[in-house]
Every structure is written in C-alpha cells, then in structure tokens.
Amino acid sequence: xxxxxQTPKFRVxxxxxxxxxxxxxxxxxxxxxxxxxxxxxxxxxxxxxxxEGTTAKGEVPDGYNVxxxxxxxxxxxxxxxxxxxxxxxxxxxxxxxxxTQYFGPGTRLLVx
Amino acid sequence: AQKVTQAQTEISVVEKExxxxxxxxxxxxxxxxxxxxxxxxxxxxxxLIRRNSFDEQNEISGRYSWNFQKSTSSFNFxxxxxxxxxxxxxxxxLSDPITGGGNKLTFGTGTQLKVEL
Numbered sequence: 001x002x003x004x005x006q007t008p009k010f011r012v013x014x015x016x017x018x019x020x021x022x023x024x025x026x027x028x029x030x031x032x033x034x035x036x037x038x039x040x041x042x043x044x045x046x047x048x049x050x051x052e053g054t055t056a057k058g059e060v061p062d063g064y065n066v067x068x069x070x071x072x073x074x075x076x077x078x079x080x081x082x083x084x085x086x087x088x089x090x091x092x093x094x095x096x097x098x099x100t101q102y103f104g105p106g107t108r109l110l111v112x
Numbered sequence: 113a114q115k116v117t118q119a120q121t122e123i124s125v126v127e128k129e130x131x132x133x134x135x136x137x138x139x140x141x142x143x144x145x146x147x148x149x150x151x152x153x154x155x156x157x158x159x160l161i162r163r164n165s166f167d168e169q170n171e172i173s174g175r176y177s178w179n180f181q182k183s184t185s186s187f188n189f190x191x192x193x194x195x196x197x198x199x200x201x202x203x204x205x206l207s208d209p210i211t212g213g214g215n216k217l218t219f220g221t222g223t224q225l226k227v228e229l
Contacts, residue, residue, distance in 0.1 A: 031214055042116075042203065042219035050213040058216060090157060097215050098145050098164075098207055103157035 002026050004104035006091050012110045013081045021076040021107050023091030031094045032074040033101060034058075034066060036087040043090060049074055050097075081111045114139050114208040118220035125194050125227055133189045133223045135204030141165075145207040146180065146187045147217065152200040163187065194227045201225070 007022040023032065030051050035043040035058075045058030047066040055066045063085060065077045074093075078085060088108050092101040115138040125131045137146065148160040161171060163180055171178045175192045191198055201224050205217040 033214075033216065035217075040221055042221045043217070044219075045216040048210070048214050048216065056210070056214070058210075088155070097209075097213065100147070100159055100162045101217060102159060103149075105156045108155075 004091055004093055004102055006089075006104035006107050008107060009105070010108045010110075012112065013078075014112055015082060017081050018077070018079050019081065019109075020078075021089055021091075021109075023074045023076070023093075023104055024072055025074075025091075025093040025102075026072065027093060027095065027102070028071070029093035029095045029099075029102075030071075031097065031099070031101075032068065033092045033094075034064075034074065034076045035090045035092065036060065037090060037106075038087050046076065046089075078109075081109075083111050085109065086111045114141075114206050114218040116204050116206050116218050116220035118202075118204055118223050120223045121221070122224040122226070125225070127196060127227055127229055128193050130190060130192050131194050131225065131227075133191075133202050133204075133225065135187045135189065135220060137185050137187065137204070137206045139185075139206060139208075141209065147205040147207075148178070148187075148189050149203045149205065150200045151203065151222070157203070160189075191225075194225075196227050196229060199225060199227045 033048040034046040049068040052071040091104040094101045117136045150158040201222045204220045208218045
C-alpha cells in the first residue's frame with residue numbers, strides 16, 4: 001500500500017499564479033485533512049473533509065479552496081498565490097473521527 | 113482553546129544517552145487523544161503513538177516509552193539509549209473536535225533532537 005501520496009513534491013510559483021495540490025489515499029479513509037507547516041508554528045489546519053463530497057474550513061482557510069469529488073482524493077487549490085502561502089503542505093487521512101491521522105510526504109511550495 | 117506546549121526547542125545529546133521530550137497540553141474536553149509524531153530530516157511525518165485520555169498506563173515500544181499523567185496534563189516521551197537515527201523534530205499533538213464532525217490536531221511547535229556520536 002502507498003498510504004497517502006501527494007503531488008507535486010516541490011513547486012515554485014510566481015505571485016498571482018494558480019495551482020492545485022493533489023492528495024490521494026488508498027486506505028479507504030473517510031476523513032481527509034490539509035495542513036500547512038511554517039517554521040516555529042507547528043502544523044495548522046487549512047481545510048478538511050469528513051467524507052466524499054464534503055469539505056469544511058479549518059483554522060487558516062483564506063486563499064485556499066478544496067474539493068473531494070472522489071473518496072480517495074482531496075485537492076487543495078490556490079487561486080492566486082501570494083508569498084505568504086510559501087510553506088510545506090501536508091495532507092492527512094484517518095478512518096474515523098478520532099482516529100490516527102496518517103500524513104503524506106508533503107509538498108514544498110515557494111511563491112515568489 | 114486547545115493548546116500544546118513543547119517548551120524544549122532543541123535538545124542535543126550524545127549517542128546512548130537517554131532523553132525525555134516534554135509535552136504539556138490544555139483542553140476542556142473530558143475525552144481526548146494525544147499523539148506523538150516524528151519528522152526526520154527527510155521531512156515526512158511519521159506516526160509514533162496515539163493515547164486516549166482514559167488510558168493512563170505508560171507505554172513502551174522498544175527504546176521508546178511514553179508517560180501520560182492526567183493530573184499534570186503531560187504526555188512525555190523518552191528515548192532510551194539514543195541513536196543518531198533518532199535525530200529529528202518530534203511533535204506532540206492533541207485531538208481537537210471540530211463542530212460538524214471531524215477532529216483536527218493541535219500541534220506543539222516541536223522539539224528538535226540532535227543525537228551526536
């Protein structure tokens with residue numbers, strides 16, 4: 001099993017460009033999450049999903065959108081990238097509400 | 113609000129020393145879960161342990177052990193006979209229920225552990 005995978009691993013964007021980060025899990029998990037990791041701040045939740053077709057905002061949702069059209073995929077979109085969105089993005093999934101969250105390898109994004 | 117404090121920003125030890133990483137949490141929930149994750153230099157987040165608030169038994173897994181004390185709101189992590197491969201950033205996290213379902217993790221800021229020869 002691959003577990004949780006993320007595409008791409010690294011990306012450089014110019015301010016104002018858009019992009020989509022893809023998260024895929026093969027564990028049939030209901031819950032999926034997007035976090036960002038910034039130096040000295042731990043990880044913070046951007047958006048999450050409690051099942052196929054559902055999405056909800058986390059603590060830092062501004063500037064991001066998400067979609068969960070298929071159970072195994074959770075997409076994170078940046079419509080107009082800003083330098084403040086330079087970060088490492090992690091996707092996670094879990095099988096139940098208080099289950100262990102398993103993380104993908106991360107996507108390093110640099111916005112110039 | 114939920115909060116996780118890892119007061120040790122960086123710890124350096126010599127190989128084979130024992131080292132304890134501290135984690136103190138704040139929550140008003142009566143049922144909650146605590147986690148430890150390891151982030152090696154390669155960057156991925158590796159799950160180490162999940163503990164629920166009703167289980168205060170200490171846990172040992174090889175060279176790793178965890179001490180959960182509800183009375184002091186602490187969930188400390190000890191590595192016995194540390195090795196260079198243990199060098200990583202270690203995160204403590206607390207389950208934080210979200211209105212409408214799901215549960216996010218509130219993370220501490222991490223402790224950088226450096227194990228030297």
